[in-house]
Amino acid sequence: MKITSTAFTADAALPAKYTCDGDNVNPPLQISSVPAETKSLVLIVDDPDAPHGDWVHWLLWNIDPKTSEIAENSVPDGAIQGITDFGTAAWGGPCPPSGTHRYFFKLYALDTTLEISSSSKKAELEEAIRGNILDSAQLIGTYSRP
Numbered sequence: 001m002k003i004t005s006t007a008f009t010a011d012a013a014l015p016a017k018y019t020c021d022g023d024n025v026n027p028p029l030q031i032s033s034v035p036a037e038t039k040s041l042v043l044i045v046d047d048p049d050a051p052h053g054d055w056v057h058w059l060l061w062n063i064d065p066k067t068s069e070i071a072e073n074s075v076p077d078g079a080i081q082g083i084t085d086f087g088t089a090a091w092g093g094p095c096p097p098s099g100t101h102r103y104f105f106k107l108y109a110l111d112t113t114l115e116i117s118s119s120s121k122k123a124e125l126e127e128a129i130r131g132n133i134l135d136s137a138q139l140i141g142t143y144s145r146p
Contacts, residue, residue, distance in 0.1 A: 020095030025073035038065035049101040100144040
């Protein structure tokens with residue numbers, strides 16, 4: 001399985017458009033080589049370099065396994081957004097207080113769909129996917145404020 005973006009390459013800087021310094025919209029993401037037996041996909045975007053530990057920027061689950069792209073500034077039909085560390089169920093773009101931070105776009109193929117509340121946070125989502133992961137992929141981008 002693979003996750004890529006036309007907006008940035010692996011381990012390279014995210015354009016400011018996708019951050020708090022720009023339009024603060026999610027970047028386009030391409031998904032490929034999803035296992036045939038996948039029932040749903042999960043996307044977790046977080047920043048392990050945040051001052052107080054991991055900071056969650058986006059949670060998406062029950063993404064249709066046939067999804068080949070998550071378009072810029074969009075949520076796939078039928079997907080559920082969870083609560084980020086910004087306190088909202090939406091993309092929250094990079095906005096590091098200082099230095100260069102890494103942003104992990106983690107994609108999981110599951111053998112099930114999830115029956116968890118849309119008010120769920122990362123811990124509940126990770127608990128729900130435990131034991132149901134068929135495959136995973138990740139894309140890392142970086143950002144430092146101008």
